[in-house]
Each structure stands twice: as structure tokens, then as C-alpha cells.
Amino acid sequence: MTASVRVLHVDDDREFTSLTAAYLEEEHEEFTVEGEPDAARALTRLREEAFDCVVSDYEMPQMSGLDFLREAREVDPDLPIIFFTGRGSEDVAAEAISAGVTDYLQKRGHEQYALLGNRIRNYVAKRRAEEERLRGYEAIERAREGISILDDEGRFVYTNRAFADLVGYGREELLGQHWELLYREQDREQVYEEQLPAATDGGWTGRTVFQRKDGDLVLTNHSLSYTDEGELISVAQDITDDERRRRELLEAKRFESLVGAVTEYAVFMLDTEGRVVTWNDGAEEIEGYTQEEVVGEHISLFHTADEVDAGAPDDLLERALADGSAEAEGWRVRRDGGRFWAHVVVTPVYDDDGTHQGFAKVTRDMTERRARENELKAQRETLAAANRMKAVLRDVLRRMVDDSSRADIERDVCERLTAEGPYLFAVSGDYDETGRFAVRHASGIDADAATYVFDHLPVATTVARAVEGGTVEVQHVDSEAVDLDHELAEAIRSVVFIPLTYQDTTYGLVALCSTSASYLTDDERSALEDVGSTAGYGIRAVETERLLQADGVVELVFETTDADDPLVGLVDGGGAARLDRLVPINEGQYLVYATLDGVSPAATVAAVTSNPAATDATVVHEDDGGDGGVLAVTVCRSLVSHLADAGAKVHTTETTDDSLRVVADVSPTADVARLVDGVGTAFPTARLVSKRQVARPVKRTRAVAETVESQLTERQLAALQAAYHGGYFERPRRQTAEDVAETMGISASTFHQHLRIALETVLTELFD
Incomplete structure (x- = not known):
């Protein structure tokens, strides 16, 4: 098939x-x-x-x-x-x-x-x-030639209208009648002695005089041949009129030329042992052998060595004898050793006495068609998988709106992914430094069974790769090689690990256990990575929200002397600097407002901009005398930006000569150990100075601020914060709109648009 x-x-x-x-x-x-x-x-x-x-x-x-x-x-x-x-x-x-x-x-x-x-x-x-x-x-019905089919007794079982018109009978009158009805008595002997035997032995072509119902005679070009089922096919063309005869002969020649030009099919006969007896042009074109080279050879000549060893050629002939015909697809070998994908039909041929005479074999080269079908199938599967993953991503985003905890988000992701594709079950969990995966939540399987599975699967290397690279990774599973004694576990063929990541922080993993061992397409992998980053963003958001609402927080104090950190070199050579505000402006980029004391802002700008981790620095305000002021620095790699990406709230920094001290708050439920390990990996010279639980009262205006922040986009909120801390609202202004826009890397018109929307939102919340 x-x-x-x-x-x-x-x-x-x-x-x-x-x-x-x-x-x-x-x-x-x-x-x-x-x-x-x-x-x-x-x-x-x-x-x-x-x-x-x-x-x-x-x-x-x-x-x-x-x-x-x-x-x-x-x-x-x-x-x-x-x-x-x-x-x-x-x-x-x-x-x-x-x-x-x-x-x-x-x-x-x-x-x-x-x-x-x-x-x-x-x-x-x-x-x-x-x-x-x-x-x-x-097709026969539409043909201009008179075509009829007779059974093994010589009686009409079918005629097209052209044949009925040719002999002057209605089709219903012909059905069931013997062919002798249409022949004169003196012509019947030739049919029995010459035409029918020749038709049995490959076919007969010649001229026949039919006697019409009205007694008139009609001269035809006539051909007879037997089908594999023993039916006799009769095709006749009226050549009584010379002009019509010339037209029909011309069309016959054109038809023969067309048939000769078609090389898509190889059609040839085999004897009872499977040796080639006849060979057509299509066979030479497809198989590469000439008639002289191939007649007498066994059909195993066209099969691969493995199929010959397995007895496939003889099995094909035996199936044809047993079932009346046999159909097969597979690789075949040309004369030059090249292979092609073939569709083969073999039919046994019998004589009138039912004696097996050999086989008719039709071969078609399906290589290009198979490649197109496989390509289309792959495209359909890829599109379906991509659409399925996009639907999952949309649904996860909708559900995350109502989620209030990391557990809620992980549960939603697992349940939604389990409902799609070939996934048996999904779990979320943590990992340790050895790459061990510890199950925290399971969907589609109970937690104990999921823990059992991951205690037995050797996934450490894949887990480490997913965490370190922040990428979706697939591990194929040979269930026979792994000691798994669980109904679902035995069906696992692969595990897909999705890191839940925001910025440079990985909050955990989701693992999908699948019945399929196939690789992920680029679209599937991209969609799953989007699911992971979306969930990571959601986890960071809910933990940040919990931090803002908490009466008590964990205060962490870090110190670093890393010269690659642009904030360490703010006061190189004396003076001090403290953090005023940290404003996110792009993915991985933050705008840091710092107040300088005892150091020139202009000189600091030149020093800071030489650091590759600082993409820009601007003097917002300079004190009289030039020994202090406010500086805006855009950083892409700093201890403070790393902590902010990890969900910590940085509220104080102190910079002295060659040293940066950072104070940050995290939620009491945060994984402090993982955060500290992450800092140590990213900034080897950084060290944790202290950790303590402290009470920080929520400001009275916090409710308004939370409402406003929830209604603004990240860019609108960043524009409002940058304008405020950049002195845009002071009189006289420290920075113009163009200055603030430049520090954010946007146009002045875009800045004005963001600022107008942000101010309208703040005033509406305060006065409505």
C-alpha cells in the first residue's frame, strides 16, 4: 500500500x-x-x-x-x-x-x-x-474505441457504448450473449484456432469483420488480451471508411508512441521459477538492464542482499500464488548498484486449463513520491506540534494570571503539557549539584511513582545540561536497559527537561515523560523554551510580589572587589557612592542611579564607560565645585543586576575604593542557598557577609503603588522611574526628556508616550 x-x-x-x-x-x-x-x-x-x-x-x-x-x-x-x-x-x-x-x-x-x-x-x-x-x-466508458469484457466462457459481461454502437446492439442485449453472435459462421473457426490462443500467449492484434444486428458488416482493427483474472478484453476500431481508417490509424500510432514513451512502469513476465521472460522499455529505464542482459535472470537480481538472504523474492512469488496477487514496497537495486524505492505488484498467470504459466510483474519507481510524502508528513507533524505548543503557551499564560505561588504555576504547566501530545506524565522538581532530579509536583501519575521513576533513570547529565545552558534537553530511554517495574514507566521512551528560567536564574525543571523516542523539531523546542521562560517569569513575579507584601524579609549583604563590575570602579581613587534606584530597561540591562560624594561625576563617567559591562553613563546632576552629584549608569553585568534578575530587591549599595557592598531583601520562602550559589558562580570574588531575618514595614502608599505597577507595562514603569530619579520633574530639571530617553536607549517621542500613560495611571488611581 x-x-x-x-x-x-x-x-x-x-x-x-x-x-x-x-x-x-x-x-x-x-x-x-x-x-x-x-x-x-x-x-x-x-x-x-x-x-x-x-x-x-x-x-x-x-x-x-x-x-x-x-x-x-x-x-x-x-x-x-x-x-x-x-x-x-x-x-x-x-x-x-x-x-x-x-x-x-x-x-x-x-x-x-x-x-x-x-x-x-x-x-x-x-x-x-x-x-x-x-x-x-x-475511463473505458468515455473511450472512443469499442471495448468489451468477456468471461472465461466467452460471454459478454461488459461493453461500453462505443462497442454497442459499433455492432448495432443495445448493451443490455449483448450482456450474457456469446461472442459468436457477432461473427459470420466462416469467421468463427479463425477465432478459435488463431485469435484466442494468441490472446492467451501475450495478446492478439489484427482485423476482424463483425456482423451487426441489422446484418451489415463492419471492418475493425481488433485486439484481444486476457487479464490476470482470466477475463478477455476486446478492443475494436471501425476502419470501414478509408478516411476514418486513416484517422484511426494515425491515432493508434500516436497512442503506441505515447505508451512507448511512458517509462514510469516496468512491466515484464516471469516464468514459474521467477526468471525474467519478457522486458519492456520502462523496465530498462527503471532497472538499468537491457533485455539481452536480464532475460533468464531470477528476480532476486533486483533485490538488496539482505532481502535475498531473508528469502524475500521467493516469498513474494509464494504470496502471489497463495493470495492471487502480492504487493510490496521496499528498496530495489539498479544495474549500477544504486537503490530506488519501488512499489511492486506480482500476479500469477494461468492458461485456460488452470495450469500456472508464470507471473506478471509491475514495478514503479516511487523514490521521489515517497520523499515528497515523507516531507509533507514531516511538515504536517511539525506544524501540528508547533500549533499544539502555541496553544499550550497561550493557556499557561491565561492560567498564570490567577496563580499566586510557584506551586500553582508549576502545577498549571505540568497539567497543561500532560494534556497534549505523546506525554505520559509531567513532573516539576528541583535539582542538586550532582544533577539528581527531585520530584515536587506530578501530573498524570502519583508523586511516589514519579519519584520512583526518576530515582531509577540516569538523568544527571541531561539535567545538568538543561540547567547550565538554560535550554530544553531530551534524553532517550531504553526501558529494557533500565530497571523499571511500573506500568507507566515501562512505556517511557524519552524524557524532555524544560528549565523554568528568568534572566540568568533557573527556578526548577519540568520533566515530560513521552512514549515517543523521536527528536524535538526546532518549533517544538522553541515553544517549550517559551513555556519554560514564561513560567520562570511568573515564578519570579509571584516571589517578588510576596517579597513586597511581606512584613518580614531575609536581608542578605554581599561584598565584591570584582574589577569587571562597573559599580566597583565608580569611586576609584577615593570618595563614596550609594545606590538611589535600580530601573530595569531591557532584558539583562538596568539603569542604576547613584549619588557620588567626594568624586567628580564627569571623571567617573570616563572611567565607567571604559568597562564593557557598562553600556552608557550620564551625569544627571553635578554639585557646585564638581566633587559630587548624581550619575546614571546602564549596566549589563553587575552584582546588583544579577540579584535583581534573581528576584531580590536591592535597596542599598555602598561603593568605596575597590569595593562594592550590596544589601538586598528576599522573600522568606525564597531558596537562599541557590541564590548564594548562583552569585558565587557568576561573581567568584563576591562573598556573603551576613544573612538575617528583619522586619520591614510596608509603606502606607504600597497598595496604590502595587495597583499602578500592575497596570503599567515594564517600559512605561521604567520611563516613570527613570524620569523621577533622573530629575526630570525637578525645577530646574536635572535632565531633559531627550536626556532620559537617551539613558533608556529609546527615542524622545517614545519616552513622552510612555511617561504620559504612566502619569495618567498614577493620577487616576490617586484621585478617582
């Missing part, structure tokens, strides 16, 4: 349909199996979609299998419908057959899946062959 086969499996047991689909699609690459647990919805899909076969359970809660079968037959009387059920008895089978079921199989073990796949393949092939036969009859 060359084309794809779409199967609808109707069964209320979702796990069974998934396992059935997995087996059938693995064993038959042309199969696409879609499970449908609801019989009523399955009927709707049959009316609206095209399926090649239906596999249905017998007992279902919404509708019995028999009721489903009867309604499905109203939709498509000829659609193959197979009952695949655990309930079995002769009465049940008889009732199903009486209702019009195509076949009936019981769920009795692994071998039944193989039997089911073969039955599907055979029934679909049979239906398509019948459809092809009908299309062939339609």
Missing part, C-alpha cells in the same frame, strides 16, 4: 487507543491512527472528515458498538469497519456480521495488534482497488 491510511479508533479506553495507535503507526508507517472516546462524536467526524478505516469497540458507555455500526453504515456503506473488542462469542460475532461489520477481532494479546494491522491494510487495499476498478470502467 503506497498512500497514507487514516484510521479512526473508537474506544472509550483512552490508554488502550493510545497503545493501539503507537503499535500500528510503528509497524505501518503509512498509518495515521486517531483515537476517539466518544462514539457520537466519532459519527460526526465520519460525516465531516475522510477516513480509510474504522476500528471500534463492541461495548461503549455512550452507544453500543452495533448502534454505532448501523449509523456509520448510513454515512458510508462501503467503509471498512472492524470490531476490536474484549467481549467475544459466536453470538456476538454473528450479530456484528449481520449488522454489516467488515471484520471482528478480539483483544487477546500482542499478536492481535499485528493481525489488526494486516486486516486494516488488506481491507483498505481491497476498497481502493475496487475504486480504481470503477475509475477504470469510467
Whole structure:
């Protein structure tokens, strides 16, 4: 079977349909199996979609299998419908057959899946062959030549209208009549002695005089040939009129030229042992052998060495003898050693006495078509996977609006991903320095079972790679090589690890256990990374919110002498500096407002901008005398920006000569140990000076501020903060709108737009 086969499996047991689909699609690459647990919805899909076969359970809660079968037959009387059920008895089978079921199989073990796949393949092939036969009859009906088909007794079983018109009979008058009706008595002997024997031996072509119903005679160009089923095909062209004869002869020549030019099919005969007897131009074009080189050779010449060793050529001939024909697809070998993907049909040929004479073999080169089908299939699967992941991302974003904790976010991500694709279950968890994955939440499996699975899977290397690179990583699982004793665990073929990351901080991992061992497409990987970064952002947001609302916080004090940190060199050579405000302006970039004491802001600008970690520095205000003022520095790598990205609230910094001291608050529920480890990794010279629990009362205006911040975008809030701390609202102004916009890396018009919206939001909250 060359084309794809779409199967609808109707069964209320979702796990069974998934396992059935997995087996059938693995064993038959042309199969696409879609499970449908609801019989009523399955009927709707049959009316609206095209399926090649239906596999249905017998007992279902919404509708019995028999009721489903009867309604499905109203939709498509000829659609193959197979009952695949655990309930079995002769009465049940008889009732199903009486209702019009195509076949009936019981769920009795692994071998039944193989039997089911073969039955599907055979029934679909049979239906398509019948459809092809009908299309062939339609083509014959439109033909100008007179075409008729006779059975093995020589009686007409079919004629097209052209043949009926040629001999002057109605088609109904000819059906069932013997061919002798159309011949004069003196011509019948030649038919028996010359024409029919020649037709048996490859075909006969010549001239025939037919006697019409009205007694007139008509001269025809006539050909006779037998089909593999023993039917006799008669094709006749009227050449009575010379002018018409010339036209028909011309068309015949053109037709012969066209047939000779078609090289898509290799058509040749084999003897009873499988040796080549005849060879056409198409065979020479496809296989590469001339007739002289190949006649007498066994068909194993065209098979790969592995297939020859396995006995595939002889098996193909034996199947053809046993079943009436045999069909196969696979790699074949040309004369030059090159391979091509072939679709092969072998049919046994018999004489009038039923003696086996050999085989007819038709081979088609399907290499390009198969490549196109595989490419289209891959594109469809890629698009479907990408759309599925986009839907997941949208749903996760919608759910995160109402989430108030890290546990809520992880639960939503796991549950949403478990509902999509080939994932058996999803878990969230933490990791340690050894790469061990510790389960915190599970969806689709209980937590104890999930813990059992990850205690036995060797995932340390993959976990470390996902965490260190902040990337989605896949680990394939050989369940036979891993000691897993759990129903779901045995079905695992791969694990996908998704880091929940915001900026440079990873808050944990989500692991997806899948029944598929295939790799992730670029679109799938990108979508999963978006899910991870979105969840990481959400976790940071809820932890920051909890920090802002907490009456008590954990105060952390760090010191660093890292010369690569631009804030360490703010007062190089004397003086001091303190942090006024930290404003996020872009991903990984922060605008730091610092007050200088005992040092020139202009001189500091020159020193700071030489540091690659500081992309810009601007003097906001300079004190009289030039020994102090306010400086705005844009940093992309600093201890303060690292802490802010990790969810800490930096509220105090002190910079002295060659040293930076940072005080930051984190939520009491934050993973302080991980944050400190992250600081040590990113800034080796930084050290934790102190850690203590402190009470920080919430400011009276905090409620208003929280409401305003929730209504503004990050860029609008950053513009408002930068304007305030840059002295835009002071009189006289320390910085103009153009100055503030330049520090943010945006245009003045964009800054004005952000600022107007932010001010309107603040005033509305205060006065409405």
C-alpha cells in the first residue's frame, strides 16, 4: 500500500487507543491512527472528515458498538469497519456480521495488534482497488474505441457504448450473449484456432469483420488480451471508411508512441521459477538492464542482499500464488548498484486449463513520491506540534494570571503539557549539584511513582545540561536497559527537561515523560523554551510580589572587589557612592542611579564607560565645585543586576575604593542557598557577609503603588522611574526628556508616550 491510511479508533479506553495507535503507526508507517472516546462524536467526524478505516469497540458507555455500526453504515456503506473488542462469542460475532461489520477481532494479546494491522491494510487495499476498478470502467466508458469484457466462457459481461454502437446492439442485449453472435459462421473457426490462443500467449492484434444486428458488416482493427483474472478484453476500431481508417490509424500510432514513451512502469513476465521472460522499455529505464542482459535472470537480481538472504523474492512469488496477487514496497537495486524505492505488484498467470504459466510483474519507481510524502508528513507533524505548543503557551499564560505561588504555576504547566501530545506524565522538581532530579509536583501519575521513576533513570547529565545552558534537553530511554517495574514507566521512551528560567536564574525543571523516542523539531523546542521562560517569569513575579507584601524579609549583604563590575570602579581613587534606584530597561540591562560624594561625576563617567559591562553613563546632576552629584549608569553585568534578575530587591549599595557592598531583601520562602550559589558562580570574588531575618514595614502608599505597577507595562514603569530619579520633574530639571530617553536607549517621542500613560495611571488611581 503506497498512500497514507487514516484510521479512526473508537474506544472509550483512552490508554488502550493510545497503545493501539503507537503499535500500528510503528509497524505501518503509512498509518495515521486517531483515537476517539466518544462514539457520537466519532459519527460526526465520519460525516465531516475522510477516513480509510474504522476500528471500534463492541461495548461503549455512550452507544453500543452495533448502534454505532448501523449509523456509520448510513454515512458510508462501503467503509471498512472492524470490531476490536474484549467481549467475544459466536453470538456476538454473528450479530456484528449481520449488522454489516467488515471484520471482528478480539483483544487477546500482542499478536492481535499485528493481525489488526494486516486486516486494516488488506481491507483498505481491497476498497481502493475496487475504486480504481470503477475509475477504470469510467475511463473505458468515455473511450472512443469499442471495448468489451468477456468471461472465461466467452460471454459478454461488459461493453461500453462505443462497442454497442459499433455492432448495432443495445448493451443490455449483448450482456450474457456469446461472442459468436457477432461473427459470420466462416469467421468463427479463425477465432478459435488463431485469435484466442494468441490472446492467451501475450495478446492478439489484427482485423476482424463483425456482423451487426441489422446484418451489415463492419471492418475493425481488433485486439484481444486476457487479464490476470482470466477475463478477455476486446478492443475494436471501425476502419470501414478509408478516411476514418486513416484517422484511426494515425491515432493508434500516436497512442503506441505515447505508451512507448511512458517509462514510469516496468512491466515484464516471469516464468514459474521467477526468471525474467519478457522486458519492456520502462523496465530498462527503471532497472538499468537491457533485455539481452536480464532475460533468464531470477528476480532476486533486483533485490538488496539482505532481502535475498531473508528469502524475500521467493516469498513474494509464494504470496502471489497463495493470495492471487502480492504487493510490496521496499528498496530495489539498479544495474549500477544504486537503490530506488519501488512499489511492486506480482500476479500469477494461468492458461485456460488452470495450469500456472508464470507471473506478471509491475514495478514503479516511487523514490521521489515517497520523499515528497515523507516531507509533507514531516511538515504536517511539525506544524501540528508547533500549533499544539502555541496553544499550550497561550493557556499557561491565561492560567498564570490567577496563580499566586510557584506551586500553582508549576502545577498549571505540568497539567497543561500532560494534556497534549505523546506525554505520559509531567513532573516539576528541583535539582542538586550532582544533577539528581527531585520530584515536587506530578501530573498524570502519583508523586511516589514519579519519584520512583526518576530515582531509577540516569538523568544527571541531561539535567545538568538543561540547567547550565538554560535550554530544553531530551534524553532517550531504553526501558529494557533500565530497571523499571511500573506500568507507566515501562512505556517511557524519552524524557524532555524544560528549565523554568528568568534572566540568568533557573527556578526548577519540568520533566515530560513521552512514549515517543523521536527528536524535538526546532518549533517544538522553541515553544517549550517559551513555556519554560514564561513560567520562570511568573515564578519570579509571584516571589517578588510576596517579597513586597511581606512584613518580614531575609536581608542578605554581599561584598565584591570584582574589577569587571562597573559599580566597583565608580569611586576609584577615593570618595563614596550609594545606590538611589535600580530601573530595569531591557532584558539583562538596568539603569542604576547613584549619588557620588567626594568624586567628580564627569571623571567617573570616563572611567565607567571604559568597562564593557557598562553600556552608557550620564551625569544627571553635578554639585557646585564638581566633587559630587548624581550619575546614571546602564549596566549589563553587575552584582546588583544579577540579584535583581534573581528576584531580590536591592535597596542599598555602598561603593568605596575597590569595593562594592550590596544589601538586598528576599522573600522568606525564597531558596537562599541557590541564590548564594548562583552569585558565587557568576561573581567568584563576591562573598556573603551576613544573612538575617528583619522586619520591614510596608509603606502606607504600597497598595496604590502595587495597583499602578500592575497596570503599567515594564517600559512605561521604567520611563516613570527613570524620569523621577533622573530629575526630570525637578525645577530646574536635572535632565531633559531627550536626556532620559537617551539613558533608556529609546527615542524622545517614545519616552513622552510612555511617561504620559504612566502619569495618567498614577493620577487616576490617586484621585478617582
